[in-house]
Amino acid sequence: MKIGKVIGHVVSTKKDERLVGFKLLVVQVLHPTKEGDLGVREDKYHVAVDLVGAGVGELVLLCSGSSARVSASEEKGAPVDEAIVGIIDTVDFNL
Numbered sequence: 001m002k003i004g005k006v007i008g009h010v011v012s013t014k015k016d017e018r019l020v021g022f023k024l025l026v027v028q029v030l031h032p033t034k035e036g037d038l039g040v041r042e043d044k045y046h047v048a049v050d051l052v053g054a055g056v057g058e059l060v061l062l063c064s065g066s067s068a069r070v071s072a073s074e075e076k077g078a079p080v081d082e083a084i085v086g087i088i089d090t091v092d093f094n095l
Helices: 066-073
Strands: 002-010 022-034 038-050 059-064 082-087
Touching: 002 038, 022 059, 022 082, 038 059, 038 066, 059 066
Parallel strands: 038 082
Antiparallel strands: 002 022, 002 059, 022 038, 059 082
């Protein structure tokens, strides 16, 4: 799993029918810094299916690959590569 921050929405009126009903959010992955907080270390943006009702500005847990596909699709078999599976309240770590 990865930690990310939701930074936007994706609106797609034409998409694979198995994605209908899913909210798509833009997430930037965060990494721990030497200062003991979370910082951006990559300029990559991910589009993830929201399974938990996250919103812009929230820290979230992301899973990817087959874990995301299984979590999101149930019986639909949706083509999902990343899914938001949790909203983070706090993060503690020692570097």
